[in-house]
Amino acid sequence: MDCVVIEDDSDGEDDTGTGGCRGIWPLHYSACTYTRPGPNTRPKSKEADMMDRHLRELLNDQFNKELYSAYLYMDFADYYHTRGLHGFGNWYDVQVQEERDHAMLMRAWMLKRGETIELLPIAKPDKTITDDADPLHFALAHEQYVTGLIHTLHDAAEAAGDTDSAKFLDWFVKEQVEEEENATSMIERYDKAVAGGTLEALDTELKARRWKAPSLRVDIF
Ligand code: FEO
Numbered sequence: 001m002d003c004v005v006i007e008d009d010s011d012g013e014d015d016t017g018t019g020g021c022r023g024i025w026p027l028h029y030s031a032c033t034y035t036r037p038g039p040n041t042r043p044k045s046k047e048a049d050m051m052d053r054h055l056r057e058l059l060n061d062q063f064n065k066e067l068y069s070a071y072l073y074m075d076f077a078d079y080y081h082t083r084g085l086h087g088f089g090n091w092y093d094v095q096v097q098e099e100r101d102h103a104m105l106m107r108a109w110m111l112k113r114g115e116t117i118e119l120l121p122i123a124k125p126d127k128t129i130t131d132d133a134d135p136l137h138f139a140l141a142h143e144q145y146v147t148g149l150i151h152t153l154h155d156a157a158e159a160a161g162d163t164d165s166a167k168f169l170d171w172f173v174k175e176q177v178e179e180e181e182n183a184t185s186m187i188e189r190y191d192k193a194v195a196g197g198t199l200e201a202l203d204t205e206l207k208a209r210r211w212k213a214p215s216l217r218v219d220i221f
Contacts, residue, residue: 052160066103075125076135087206108218140183
């Protein structure tokens with residue numbers, strides 16, 4: 001088989017294949033199945049400063065989970081638009097944009113540090129919605145879960161002595177406080193509107209929400 005093994009020893013990791021043609025670049029595509037090299041097989045940038053391996057894996061995972069969050073909120077937005085509650089749909093459409101921003105910030109940070117993101121599959125949202133209140137409760141539980149992930153990431157940055165990454169993640173720690181407050185507030189507003197017969201008015205109010213660029217900016221170059 002005319003294949004060459006590409007190994008990147010700059011990170012001290014074993015990049016050899018783990019089955020099939022993983023980690024192998026085929027010279028003739030008919031000879032073995034093409035698998036795009038992951039981040040560990042790509043040449044490092046000249047500026048690479050060797051981010052802690054565990055931290056790098058967590059950041060990569062968080063990038064993927066932020067995109068999953070966007071998928072999840074898109075599912076909620078679609079539910080509400082289908083129900084004719086376009087204000088609630090708009091609320092979650094804006095959430096989708098915010099989650100994409102979170103993912104792109106993670107990616108930018110990795111690239112700035114000379115690392116690359118491995119583009120893993122994004123899971124399919126699996127929430128069963130049987131009531132208009134369900135997405136609101138799922139959203140709060142999801143944000144609480146994400147808060148835990150962000151704190152784990154922050155702890156990993158501190159444990160690695162990576163103060164720049166810890167400072168970068170400070171923004172996400174604060175952002176999660178806001179995310180949980182918003183999710184809690186949405187449940188309270190919905191319950192009050194249902195009890196007071198003002199759901200239509202609340203839905204109209206929610207149509208006004210607009211996407212705003214995140215206050216954090218990471219320049220890759
Ligand atoms: Fe990316 Fe809703 O937190």
